[in-house]
Amino acid sequence: MLRLDDLHKRYGEVRALDGLSLSASPGRILGFLGPNGAGKTTSMRSIFGLVELDRGEVRFDDEAITARRRLRFGYMPEQRGLYPRMTAERQLVFIAQLHGLTRATATEAARSWLDRLGLGDRHDDPVSSLSHGNQQRVQLAAALVHDPDLLVLDEPFSGLDPLGVAAMSDVLVRRAADGATVVFSSHQLDLVEDLVDDVVIVAHGRDRLAGTLDEVRSSTGTRTVTFRLAEDDLPDRVVAPAAVDAGAHDADEATTVDLAGTRGWPVEPGRDGQGVLRVDTRVQPDAVMEAVRRHGRLERFSFEPPSLSEVFRDVVGMSVAEVEATHAEEQA
């Protein structure tokens, strides 16, 4: 179990971490999600002692992290880096040995990872001669070569093509299945929704929301309804019939709360002429469907918890892109 507890760090005027906490459990993948500049990298570096924290503590299995403990950690930094003139294999052997493996074991592990990542015939090529994608793979192998108990990856998906994303996801899932604690950061919240078991949403150096994926997605109290009508015109709003109230989960509440309101749900235009509604979790899908049907013949209808980026907007009050834009302004 990895725990980051109330981390604080300032760089001059900039508050990089402002009371950030999170925990990650073995056998599970934690998505550490938020805009660029939210403090993800600083938090991750603090796990490896690469940042002197102003306050707060990082613990693993309820112990302060020692150099010895770190030998069992694997790290893939956001800024990838390897010795350009060293061969892929020697590089991995060196890194594995630094993590305490004997030369023989290190060599074996390096070869097996290179084979597994499809670089079997490039063992003795200098890293600088490999393609960008292959360098990324060696970088991943460098984080994995000693079979770490804790795997920390900073923006592992950035710069990967869809095939690379699939291969990376596969590796992370396997490591978690083998019992490792896997933490990765991403500023593309929706890209990783299928991969994570647990989520921490961060903004402005602080954790804003944490839990399992389902908990986080259902935490906002709304559901997203997407629909398309056979006729092109989208209504401005979908007016709920009086019956919606009675369709709520909770019969007692239904009588007192105006779930849909007689004013109806405003319709936001979505992709492909679709309309998007946000409705209270307590409204039953069939009630909404019935309401939508009154505006035309349904071609498509979905009723889902909000996406992680929608959750982010609900929690933080701005979209990821908007936060990044203000952050960029502050920096300038």
Place this chain on the structure above:
Amino acid sequence: MRPRDVIALVVRREMGDRLGNRAFLVTTAISVLAIVAIIVVPGLFDDDGPTTWDVGVLAGAALPDGFDDTLVTIGDASDAEVTVSEVDDRADADTAITDGDLDAVVLDDQTVLADDLPGGLERAIEQSLATAGLADALEEAGVDPSGLDLLDPDLVVVTPDGQDEQTRETALGLGFIVTILLFLTLQINGASLLTTTVEEKSSRVVEVLLATVRPWQMLSGKLLAMTLLSVGQLVLYAVAGLGAFSLTGDVSLPDGSPMVVVTSLVMFLLGFGLWGAIYAVAGSLATSAEEAQSSAGPIGFVAAAVYGTVIIGVVPNPDGTLAQVLSFIPLSAPFALPARAAAGVPVWEVVVGAVLTGLGTWLGVRLAGRLYSAAVLSGGRMTWRDAFRAEPIR
């Protein structure tokens, strides 16, 4: 993983990297060739072998007793090898001279037969006739000439400060060569440290490494590796130099040589780390090779100043106050002491210089560790001042 295991791994990687580096191997090879050339080449040009004079003596010629031996001795004094043989008659003498078998034939105590008599030989024969004649006359007068040292007075030239001139010249030459070699070694390996450090920072590999290796371990490993390589280069140079001397045969090894070799190795072992640490920090401040050159600018300036001072102030005057002072300053001692060792330097000064240098290196590396750790993880470019102010990472 004990720290020393980690450091050993870093040392091994650094040394492997350097030994696989063509530029490093080429500069080392060129230096070795240059050393051999400096020692061997002058010998090739200076003399085309020792001078030999073949002198004949006409049988029955009226010459002073012991003329033959006297001629050999006098020839020897002017670095010529003289062989004296008897010629049966005048006809044989003519033939031998015409054919070039003999350089000269002494016909009697007034006449020498020769085609093109070398000036040195003429003087040697004259001197031999006079000396041998004098010895004969003395003997006739009842004086034993053997106690008079007529032949080889063995003059020794001394300089005003009481030193043998020849020894002083060799010491001076040796001092120059050693100073140049030590500075070359420092520059080459210092530049290596600068390059590899900035490469680690700019390629960002340092972030991966420092996730397990502590910055001080990383820096120590790098410094140790380069110290060992520098000392290795110096050993190679010493072996090449000694080899070249034994190859030339007729040039004798300068007296101060063993002391020069020993002080060079000891002082570099103790002192390279300090210079190296400064180069490594300069590398860690930069984000590209170009920036590294500019952050290393002040070091180049200091190195040039030390180099100039040692060449101008210490080598020609190894016993002066300046030479003594520079022997006790950790940055200059690794150059000043070996330069002085050629002419002879008091052992206590070497010991004090070595201890102070070792101490300076230890302190310097500790301070450098602070600056290095802050700068190398900063990602951006830093000035020396920034690095002093920045917060170090253990």
